[in-house]
Amino acid sequence: MKIIFIGTGYVGLVSGAAMAKLGHEVLCVDNDQAKIHDLNKAVIHIYEPDLTELVRQKLTQEQLIFKNSLAENLSFSQVVFIAVGTPEALDGSADLSYIYQVIDEIISSAQEQKLIVIKSTVPPGTCKKLQQYLFDAGTNHIILTNPEFLREGSALHDFLHPTRIIVGIENQDCHKIIDEIYHPLTKQNYPLIKTNLTTAELIKYASNSFLATKISFINEMANLCEATGGDISALSYGIGLDPRIGKEFLKAGPGYGGSCFPKDTSALAHIAREYQQPLTIIESVVKSNYNRKYIMLEKIKKSLGGDVKEKVIGILGLAFKAGTNDVRDSQALEIIELLLDEGALIKAYDPISIKEAQKLLKDEVQFCTDSYKTASNADCLVIVTEWPEFSKLNYKKIYDLMMHPIIIDLRNILNPLEIRNHGFKYDSIGRQ
Ligand code: UGA
Numbered sequence: 001m002k003i004i005f006i007g008t009g010y011v012g013l014v015s016g017a018a019m020a021k022l023g024h025e026v027l028c029v030d031n032d033q034a035k036i037h038d039l040n041k042a043v044i045h046i047y048e049p050d051l052t053e054l055v056r057q058k059l060t061q062e063q064l065i066f067k068n069s070l071a072e073n074l075s076f077s078q079v080v081f082i083a084v085g086t087p088e089a090l091d092g093s094a095d096l097s098y099i100y101q102v103i104d105e106i107i108s109s110a111q112e113q114k115l116i117v118i119k120s121t122v123p124p125g126t127c128k129k130l131q132q133y134l135f136d137a138g139t140n141h142i143i144l145t146n147p148e149f150l151r152e153g154s155a156l157h158d159f160l161h162p163t164r165i166i167v168g169i170e171n172q173d174c175h176k177i178i179d180e181i182y183h184p185l186t187k188q189n190y191p192l193i194k195t196n197l198t199t200a201e202l203i204k205y206a207s208n209s210f211l212a213t214k215i216s217f218i219n220e221m222a223n224l225c226e227a228t229g230g231d232i233s234a235l236s237y238g239i240g241l242d243p244r245i246g247k248e249f250l251k252a253g254p255g256y257g258g259s260c261f262p263k264d265t266s267a268l269a270h271i272a273r274e275y276q277q278p279l280t281i282i283e284s285v286v287k288s289n290y291n292r293k294y295i296m297l298e299k300i301k302k303s304l305g306g307d308v309k310e311k312v313i314g315i316l317g318l319a320f321k322a323g324t325n326d327v328r329d330s331q332a333l334e335i336i337e338l339l340l341d342e343g344a345l346i347k348a349y350d351p352i353s354i355k356e357a358q359k360l361l362k363d364e365v366q367f368c369t370d371s372y373k374t375a376s377n378a379d380c381l382v383i384v385t386e387w388p389e390f391s392k393l394n395y396k397k398i399y400d401l402m403m404h405p406i407i408i409d410l411r412n413i414l415n416p417l418e419i420r421n422h423g424f425k426y427d428s429i430g431r432q
Contacts, residue, residue: 003024003079003080004076004077005019006081007082008032009083009084014150020054021054046324047353048152075111084101084102086120086267088267093271103116103134115144118143118144121208121260123268125198125201125271127144128197131143144178145197146165146167147166147203152258153321153324161190164190164193165191204264212282216284218249223430226432253386254332255289257320258329258330293338300382300408302427309342310345311344311379312379313346313380313382314348314375315348315382316371316374318330318357318384325352326356333357337361347368348365349371371393372393372398375398375401376401377402378404379404380406380408382407384410395422396422405422407424407425409427412428414426
């Protein structure tokens with residue numbers, strides 16, 4: 001089947017390429033000319049395993065096409081997926097202006113009825129409003145929604161092996177097309193769940209908010225472990241074995257970051273307030289995660305005797321998690337900003353996201369080309385992202401290189417006993 005994808009960000013590009021892998025013919029549209037130019041040469045600026053190879057292969061097989069103009073290419077297919085950004089507005093709500101821009105363009109350019117599938121994360125009620133907007137404009141285009149659950153770093157795998165496919169659908173005539181699009185996955189028994197538009201929108205927000213809640217819960221339990229003498233790793237394992245709790249997303253750390261959880265929890269809390277149905281749990285999660293960076297700052301200060309002024313601090317990891325070069329809403333960047341405000345001197349290294357971090361951080365950060373250069377002459381080394389290479393470093397060498405052998409491991413990736421045996425003063429999260 002022919003499909004149009006609008007927006008070649010994380011979700012749009014991965015989903016478009018994955019749909020081509022499922023056998024569809026996909027046209028991806030983005031108004032960023034430089035990006036389309038690069039994509040046509042299979043040059044991809046996000047780090048995602050296997051994506052470049054897939055894009056290159058599908059370009060060669062002419063199953064994937066990249067274009068700039070939506071108006072000129074709208075006749076390619078009746079099915080149009082919208083995967084543009086819905087960033088956080090100043091008041092915490094989701095900014096839907098990019099979605100409306102695309103809808104307006106479809107209204108003015110489409111010559112035939114379109115099935116418009118919203119893949120972007122949009123607050124509950126948005127698709128109903130979009131449907132009304134299309135009717136009010138005198139068109140018969142139909143809105144569906146199909147939220148995405150892929151994770152950065154395993155995005156293609158997640159798309160092709162989904163835990164579930166959720167479709168919001170209120171028009172009886174659209175079932176056949178959706179079934180056909182996802183047949184390559186449903187025939188492998190991946191579940192496709194159809195529900196109404198608002199429920200599908202809510203499933204996306206509820207999923208991300210529930211996962212964020214698990215993380216904040218375990219982070220606060222880690223605080224309690226530190227205060228009482230408990231061990232968060234054993235605690236996570238101990239509770240996670242209960243299948244009603246589940247062991248995933250129980251790793252304590254510097255707080256959740258990235259382009260999804262912070263924005264989606266805020267947006268859900270915001271919309272619930274608008275409906276006078278406050279989500280007190282999610283409000284607390286947002287607050288708890290906001291406070292997390294200050295708790296990390298205090299931890300670093302304490303290890304350095306209470307003050308970081310003019311102390312050289314080496315930061316290992318800038319991405320919001322391992323396996324991605326994405327630094328959006330990264331705890332690492334927020335902690336660096338706080339340390340700079342307190343007068344610390346920052347050296348930083350990340351295996352793949354330095355270029356992205358440089359665009360967002362102040363000039364005074366000294367970026368290094370490896371972990372050892374970051375450790376050299378540092379008063380303290382802070383591990384913020386759980387890149388596997390950080391647990392395999394030669395810590396004897398690191399000990400010799402540092403001015404003061406202090407390591408703060410915000411991801412619990414090192415063995416406390418081993419690292420202390422090297423002579424380090426070591427602190428981590430929720431462990432003694
Ligand atoms: C998240 C969801 O996991 C996806 O299902 C969803 O599709 C996506 O958002 C989205 O809405 O587009 P992602 O942002 O790629 O995916 O990252 P996660 O792997 O979920 O991690 C989010 C944050 O939580 C990271 O900062 C990570 O370090 C942190 N985290 C995760 C923890 O601190 N502890 C954990 O146990 C797990």
